[in-house]
Amino acid sequence: MEAMEELKFVGKPTPRIDQQEKVLGAARYVDDLDFGPNLLHAQVVESSLAHARIKKIDTSEAEKLPGVVKVVTGKDFPYHFGLYMQDRHIFAQDKVRFAGEQVAAVIARDLATAKRAAKRVKIIYEPLPAILDPREAVKKDATLIHPELGAYSHVPWFFPKPGSNIAHWRKVRKGDTIQGFAEADLIFADTYRVPRYAHCSIELHGAIGLCDHSGRITVWAASQSPHTQRHIFAQALAPLGFTHQNLRVITPYVGGGFGGKAGVTMEILAAALPTLVKGYPIKIHWTREQEFYNTYQRPALVGTLKMGVKKDGTITAFDYLIHWDAGAYVEYGANVVNASGLSATGPYRIPNVRIDALCVYTNLPPGGPYRGFGYPELLFGVESHTTRMAQQLGMDVVAFKRKNAIREGDKLPYGAPMTPNGLTECIDRVVKTIEWGKKEEHSDPNKAIGKGFAIFWKAPAMPPNAASSAFLKFNEDASVNLLISAVEIGQGVLTAMAQIAAEILTVPPEKIRVESPDTDRNPYEWQTVASHVAWGTGNAVKRAAIDAREQIFEAVHHACFLEKDALYLEDEAVKCRTQPGFALLLKEIVINGIMVEDGTYRGGPIMGRGTFMPRFTSAMGDPDTGQGGHPCVHYTVGAAALTLEVDKQTGRMKVLKAVEAIDAGKAINPQIVKDQICGGLLQGLGTVLYEDMRFDESGKLLNPNFTDYKLPTAMDIPDEVIPIIVETPQADGPFGARGIAEHPTIPAAPMVANAVCDAVGVRVKSMPVTAEKVGLALAAGQTEVE
Amino acid sequence: MKKTITLTLNGDARSVDVETTETLLAVLRNKLGVKSPKCGCDQGECGACTVLLNGKSVRSCLIFSVEVDGQEVVTLEGLSHNGPTPLQQAFIDRSAFQCGYCAPGVILSATELLTVNPHPTQTEVQEAIAGNLCRCTGYESLIEAILAASRE
Amino acid sequence: MAVAREFEYFRPETLEHSISLLGEYGENARVLAGGTDMALKIKQGVETPKAVVDIKGISELERLESTDNGLHLGALVTFSQVMASGLVAANFPLLRDAAATVGSVGIRNRATLVGSLCSAVPSLDIGPALLVHEAVVLTRSAGGTRKTGINKWFTGPKQCALEPGELVTGIVVPLPPGKAGGCYVKRGRYAGKDPAQAGVGILAMEKNDYRVAFCAVGPVAKRAPSIETCLHGQELTDPLIKAAQALVPQEISPITDIRASKAYRTLIIKVMLERGLKTAVSRLKGKPSAHGAIWI
Ligand SMILES: Cc1cc2nc3c(=O)[nH]c(=O)nc-3n(C[C@H](O)[C@H](O)[C@H](O)COP(=O)(O)OP(=O)(O)OC[C@H]3O[C@@H](n4cnc5c(N)ncnc54)[C@H](O)[C@@H]3O)c2cc1C
Secondary structure, three states: OHHHOOOOOOOOOOOOOOHHHHHHOOOOEHHHOOOOOOOEEEEEEEOOOOOEEEEEEEOHHHHHOOOEEEEEEHHHOOOEEOOOEOOEEOOOOOEEOOOOOEEEEEEEOOHHHHHHHHHHOEEEEEEOOOOOOHHHHOOOOOOOOOOOHHHOOEOOOOOOEOOOOEEEEEEEEEOOHHHHHHHOOEEEEEEEEEOOEOOOOOOOOEEEEEEOOOOOEEEEEOOOOHHHHHHHHHHHOHHHOOOHHHEEEEOOEOOOOOOOOOOOOOHHHHHHHHHHOOOOOEEEEOOHHHHHHOOOEEOEEEEEEEEEEOOOOOEEEEEEEEEEEEEOOOOOHHHHHHHHHHOOOOOEOOOEEEEEEEEEEOOOOOEOOOOOOOHHHHHHHHHHHHHHHHHHHOOOHHHHHHHHEOOOOOEOOOOOEOOOOOHHHHHHHHHHHHOOOOOOOOOOOOEEEEEEEEEEEEOOOOOOOOOEEEEEEEOOOOOEEEEOOOOOOOOOHHHHHHHHHHHHHOOOHHHEEEEOOEOOOOOOEOOOOOOOOOOHHHHHHHHHHHHHHHHHHHHHHHHHOOOHHHEEEEOOEEEEOOOOOOEEEHHHHOOOOEEOOOOOEEOOOOEEEEEEOOOOOEOOOOOOOOOOOEOOOOOEEEEEEEEEEEEOOOOOEEEEEEEEEEEOOOOOOHHHHHHHHHHHHHHHHHHHHOOOOOEOOOOOEOOOOOOOOOOOOOOOOOOEEEEEEEOOOOOOOHHHOOOOOOHHHOOHHHHHHHHHHHHHOOEEOEOOOOHHHHHHHHHHOOOEEO | OEEEEEEEEOOEEEEEEEEOOOEHHHHHHHOOOOOOOOOOOOOOOOOOOEEEEOOEEEEHHHOEHHHHOOOEEEOHHHOOEOEOOHHHHHHHHHOOOOOOOOHHHHHHHHHHHHHHOOOOOHHHHHHHOOOOOOOOOOOHHHHHHHHHHHOO | OOOOOOOEEEOOOOHHHHHHHHHHHHHHEEEEOOOOOHHHHHHHOOOOOOEEEEHHHOHHHHOEEEEOOEEEEEOOOEHHHHHHOHHHHHHOHHHHHHHOOOOOHHHHOOOEHHHHHHHOOOOOOHHHHHHHOOOEEEEEEOOEEEEEEHHHOEEEOOEEOOOOOOEEEEEEEEOOOOOEEEEEEEEOOOOOOOOOOEEEEEEEEOOOEEEEEEEOOOOOOEEOHHHHHHHOOOOOOHHHHHHHHHHHHHHOOOOOOOOOOHHHHHHHHHHHHHHHHHHHHHHHOOOOOOOOOEEO
């Protein structure tokens, strides 16, 4: 409806409302909060082994150190926790399952003492075989990492295989792949590998917990999920008598998340430890090293992909077997496997599909959500493979992909129809901008130029009832406090939500303060993940604003005897279509109400509320085929291409130009959308060109630092990035919007691999695609790198 | 070992008792109430702890506070005594930062750049902030803002 | 945040005082210059000195000036100062170019060249440039002063010829005998800051005289005498470069580590040698060529 009318605030590049605070040094993050002289510090004692039985923990030497308040071990907290599957403990119990896992913690008056004491905690282990490779882990006689798997509670859409290391097996069976391959003129299979990656938000994980003398717990956390954290804390600490009512989570500004601060990782300690030392706030803050090995990591995979195509380029069959190295605990990571597994075909129309996505326990740190939620990993294989198949057919790569690109109404791998999308428009605009097909020569004979192209999609991965809500209240000057529990992790949610409320209320965004979450005061939000808040929270905010507007109209109707239908808001005033001269300024009425003839008042403080629950999603698919459910609310699609320079002697690469188009439905703030594209694209380019986590044969991380885990710097950006916004409205989105924040990362890896191949004829089938791999292959005359 | 140090912090004379082992970063944050320098890696790699020491950008995590006795330290808080600097205004106008955790370091590095080189090329801007890791922006908006400020 | 072990902090204002402190505390003393290496090691507990002798109060160590036949770089001269110095730019552009590849501004503003020589990591970027310029390291102790040729300075990975109780007071970099063109070629995993995975410094001089030095492809940064001999007296041609490249394996002993494999280091160092030689020669001949190091 609104989309028809002229929009005043939505769709405009409104300046970010958090920018002054961030640029002038006013923004406060969790580590910036002060807690007074009673603040205690906790230091964890970590497992030195990747897999071992704990024989004995001796804390006596640590306890003797002056300044130590308490030493805590698994005995103090024998409780499970987890988001989708409760396979974790607050501290390791009888076993450790990854190097770096917390086995104990020292609480002390200062950090130096805590660290010193932690070194004195003696742990005796009995080593167990450590399994680092998911394909080893699924072998018949492999050591079981979780022999108790059958006893863990989990969401109904997971299918663990007790007695094995398979924590979840997502199967998709659509059509008949045997028939599909029989119809194909060309069948081609290959294996692709993706290693683990780290989020590397510049802000580290940190949390402070206080259990006050009345027994109420407050946790201040750098978190993407305050309400979900409260819920998980309540579940984990239920045996101690804690419930949601006596738990509170407060989240100030968050210095980057990328999935790493979703769910609960180290924050569980900030909830649990204070219960043993009432009245004292306890701070626990990770170092950069711990950030690498004891939060979520992006899981690794080995995927074998087989596709069948006809001569005319029609894809007839698709078979993808994926072994995910999901780590020691998969309480969140199993849903990465699940959600991406359901859509592992990529954005293609394929009649016959078989997908086996195995979530496999290994003795590496827990895998979990990372911007893209499995799609970048899976599409590295898919978008490399479809490119190779087009080439084998002698077909133009773009023509091949465009021909098979999924359209609205096509059947998805799990049977439901594809949602509205502008995939072909994205393809066409990218192709035009990158000048696809135009071969470029380098002036330096040692260098070659290639182009790479990829298409992508991603749906929000969330439970079918992932709800959002919003609450807004007016102040005397008609400014607004908007209370939500979506977290500003950099993506611009505060500004976008202010724009949505502004559009309905005609109050400019700069007069709207959007408050960061406090679970005591701000209404419920599931989590700030899945690129769902623009859509879900946006809907809730819009409803809250409409609710407030209705209250205003109601008051005016009673006080001024005007028909509600004739009333409208304009420039912070109530106006009436039937009485052109009528205008009541909001600031005169939104708190104090409207005086009527006898001197009494109507109306009063205006407070709007809005909730949003996805209407048609369900997780009720068949376990053996994936058919029948409606697990995804919608898909955001896009296309991207780049021009890459490759040094033929050294393999060194440089991105000359990158173009990425994403269908945002409606860009609430086009500048923020473009900035998401630029930032996300570089994060994706980092994963393919420079970054990866390296472990030694004992499962210890070798590069938990920025010296050897190479985050792109300002010197490592493409010469030119061209973001393109496509807008195919999302029927149930606020003003037609859907999320776009994770998506820009997705095409980076395959398009680099494709461009390298185009430039120098080397196909790299494993990430990262480093200069070293390309350079060595070129020197050896190899055309493929495993 | 305890020592008392005196420094000029954002224009104010400050005196503070420190341990020799404490870094400038820790003392600024925990004892002097200045929170803009952030601890992002504690190894000099990320640039989030950048401050200006006698006008030069340095890593406050790699400096013991005793080393700055008698010297001048400026943090992000100290730039805007008379309102945002033109550079800060350019960052605000461009909505350049996303999560904002790198902002203090980026702004101070860029402040130093524009002081010594008021009209830098794009490459010079990139070099100047290459030590400040940002995971959000892809650096495009930061570079645009700094160049915009340099054209003032 | 990391927490260091207790130490006593000294900030002497004279060389004499600093040397007496080093003598007094012996093994338990550590010199602190820019601290980009030492502060980190103390915080990480790799170094646990009882006394930290901060030499930044000794003003005579700040000298950056020309001498009769070259350049004097005091122990407190930072990479940033080298990059900004007109003296360096005029006569030792190779030093400036190599300095510019070290870390990032915030590191270079603090890190000293002498600190880099004393930390003596195999990947030190300034190593090849100082080697081909045949710099001399000046040290002083209670026993007097000493001069050490840079080619004798690096004794092993993270080891140098510094003796207990000794302080480096500066480096003297002699002017090349005549005109010279230099080039530093650095391999990093990307264009942003990165420790070198291989580095080649080259000085091409009149009469087809060449000096070549490597870093990060062996336990220490070092000259490559066999390559220099092969090149000596000859016009740079493709066959000559090939001959020089063939000698690379005998001049280096690269390892495989997390940053690069031995095979890759061996491969690219040859490419780097070729490109460095060509650029240095073209700079010698005064061909307009962008100053700056080459990143591979
Ligand atoms: C983030 C980061 C990035 C870096 N990147 C690079 C890079 O790209 N390339 C590169 O080559 N290097 C790099 N470095 C290393 C850097 O160059 C060295 O740490 C620095 O040069 C050391 O100088 P300093 O003044 O800080 O020395 P300090 O840390 O103060 O001292 C270093 C060592 O030298 C000793 N020492 C210092 N001065 C004297 C003296 N006058 N007499 C006797 N002993 C002395 C100290 O006792 C100590 O052992 C990087 C360092 C960091 C932290």
